[in-house]
Amino acid sequence: MEAGSNVNSNLISIIVPIFNGENYIDRCVRSILAQTYPDWELLLLDGASSDKSPELCNEWQKKDGRIRAILSDKNRGVSEGRNQGLREAKGAYLMFVDVDDWLLPDCLQRLYDDIQKPGVQIAGCSFIRCTDKDWETQETQETGLPNPRLIAGKDFLREGILDHDTRCWSKLYKRQVIEGHFFNEDYTIGEDMLFVWDVTRNAELISSSEYKGYCYYHNENGAMLKRFRESDIDQIRCWQFLLEHLQEENRKVENKNKENYDTGVNCDSNIISKTASILLISCMLVVGKLAILPAIERKQYVHIRRQCSNVLKETLNIKGAYEGLDKSYRFKVRFFNRLPDLYLGLYHILKRKR
Numbered sequence: 001m002e003a004g005s006n007v008n009s010n011l012i013s014i015i016v017p018i019f020n021g022e023n024y025i026d027r028c029v030r031s032i033l034a035q036t037y038p039d040w041e042l043l044l045l046d047g048a049s050s051d052k053s054p055e056l057c058n059e060w061q062k063k064d065g066r067i068r069a070i071l072s073d074k075n076r077g078v079s080e081g082r083n084q085g086l087r088e089a090k091g092a093y094l095m096f097v098d099v100d101d102w103l104l105p106d107c108l109q110r111l112y113d114d115i116q117k118p119g120v121q122i123a124g125c126s127f128i129r130c131t132d133k134d135w136e137t138q139e140t141q142e143t144g145l146p147n148p149r150l151i152a153g154k155d156f157l158r159e160g161i162l163d164h165d166t167r168c169w170s171k172l173y174k175r176q177v178i179e180g181h182f183f184n185e186d187y188t189i190g191e192d193m194l195f196v197w198d199v200t201r202n203a204e205l206i207s208s209s210e211y212k213g214y215c216y217y218h219n220e221n222g223a224m225l226k227r228f229r230e231s232d233i234d235q236i237r238c239w240q241f242l243l244e245h246l247q248e249e250n251r252k253v254e255n256k257n258k259e260n261y262d263t264g265v266n267c268d269s270n271i272i273s274k275t276a277s278i279l280l281i282s283c284m285l286v287v288g289k290l291a292i293l294p295a296i297e298r299k300q301y302v303h304i305r306r307q308c309s310n311v312l313k314e315t316l317n318i319k320g321a322y323e324g325l326d327k328s329y330r331f332k333v334r335f336f337n338r339l340p341d342l343y344l345g346l347y348h349i350l351k352r353k354r
Helices: 025-033 053-063 080-087 106-114 132-137 155-161 191-200 228-252 268-290 293-313 329-338 341-351
Strands: 007-018 040-047 068-071 091-096 120-130 149-152 173-174 205-217
Touching: 007 025, 007 080, 007 155, 025 040, 025 053, 025 205, 040 053, 040 080, 068 091, 080 091, 091 106, 106 120, 106 173, 106 205, 106 329, 120 132, 120 155, 149 155, 155 205, 191 228, 228 268, 228 293, 268 293, 268 329, 268 341, 293 329, 293 341
Parallel strands: 007 040, 007 091, 040 068, 120 205
Antiparallel strands: 091 173, 120 173, 149 205
């Protein structure tokens, strides 16, 4: 993404990556067309869909000049699609929307108003988990909400990411804070968190609103709910990457005069232990998916089970990691750490009975 004279100072570029999204494109686009804020462009980035998605994208481009269909001849992942959108975007502001999600009519206007406040470079709102039925019955306004919280960029790891706000969507970004930042295409799960962490730590202020203007479609066939795939290990790899970076930054602080050394981000021992706790949870989520597989299939993924065990054992050595878990996860971690194969077998039986 390169800044240039063709950047529109009021334009919001909305980036929507698509793969086999024919059932959702019309709904998503209609929600953008219904926005009370009119100065936007919509980038529909299709990655070699095998359904009617490319045709639908082209049809919408013909209907409204603010819509651009960008079609690829290869099956791109979500990260690659978003990165292509970042390179193609012309707006001074950028937003990511997933094709099966939609926005309430005043979402762009509210985020645009919030990002105009002094020092704010990213404006985020909350979201609603929705089903197909909610599209027909949605309410468009929320009143009486408190003013958005203003969070310093260096504090967003603690107050946002480690407090469950790892999503890249439902946020509006000023171009200058996102310039030069891209999604890691090596990951299929967890890449949102790494992108948000990378961008927010460079921001002066992030506005965080309780307004629920983003409608997150609860898809039972979504990536996080599908049966086990080897790429599920990515969610562990992403949290490992963040944890290792924080540990390195913390070592730098400990080796220098804290008053004269600023890493630009808070990464004290509490943050490290919290990150380690989330890594433990990520391990157990992958283990849970693995356990659901029949025993004969699980044997194909012994290397994944061992990898989870190794990461778990290493992470348990971090002070506060285990203590930061709730009782349920403490039991799971203890059980799997001591008897991994028995844990997988019993977990499988319990899930099969439900």
